[in-house]
Amino acid sequence: MLTSLALAVVLSLTGCSGAAEPTPKDGRAPTAPTGVTATAGSASTVHVMWNAATDDRAVTGYTVYSEGRRIKDLPATTLMTDVTGLAPATRHRFTVRARDAAGNTSPASATVTALTLRAAAEDRTPPTTPTALRVTPDGSRAAILRWSPARDDTRVTAYDVHQADIRIHTVPGTATSARVTGLRPGTAYAFTVRARDAAENSSPDSAPADLTTAPAPGAPPNTAPTRLTATAAEGEITVTWTPPDTGAPVTHHELHLDGRFATTIIWGTTPPPGRATYTFPVQDPPGTRHTITLRARLPDGTWGDFSAPRTVAVR
Incomplete structure (x- = not known):
């Protein structure tokens, strides 16, 4: 009888001790992405960009929708994408939603539209190189790029901004400036710009333009070559x-x-x-x-x- 009682006490203590506290359920969804833009780059592609959403814990990814249909899932570090395989000369609508680790999904962003270009005859001639690229700081986390326009035998439909050979931004072919965000304080960057036409021919890179962003308050001066x-x-x-x-x-x-x-x-x-x-x-x-x-x-x-x-x- 004593043995059974002792065993019961031990089992009771074991069941109570070391019990993990339940993880509070995350029922709060991220905010809706803002600043969504859509730019047609050719007869079949549209470049979609947005600003980062916020969450009480962390945003883990984004989903892009076209005409209400999910077309791309992207990680939280990606704030832009190219949507391909679209019909020419057609207006397309896009929204973006953010999600967190618990599976909560934000409301849809504002709807943006883009009209894809008309399909052109075969074109294998790329635009000329954009020239006179220059960059100026816009605070410690953004920069303004300006350049002289390129030329094309049909027309320039987009300019792609590259940093370290990675495209980070796209603007319409009528633009000759772009604002780049998400930079780090006290960091050296090099930007180039390529022109693109409706047949997806891209120009050579422009000459690079360098920028070192302002350091954070109290940080030592930049020591880069x-x-x-x-x-x-x-x-x-x-x-x-x-x-x-x-x-x-x-x-x-x-x-x-x-x-x-x-x-x-x-x-x-x-x-x-x-x-x-x-x-x-x-x-x-x-x-x-x-x-x-x-x-x-x-x-x-x-x-x-x-x-x-x-x-x-x-x-």
């Missing part, structure tokens, strides 16, 4: 840059290729004054594109800020 250039010859790439002014000779630089560490450039003696140059071999097929960044080792032994990126195609 500047005026980086990258040129390709057969089987090699040469980079040239201006080391940062750190108050002491900069003897070490890290070279990163496509966002990954590639090598450390070391001067065994006093580094050369002014501009620095380094050439390294590549074995990729011709036309392969690489994005290059550099950072310098500072006098205190830490690594400084990354340079604005440069993209180069292997020859």
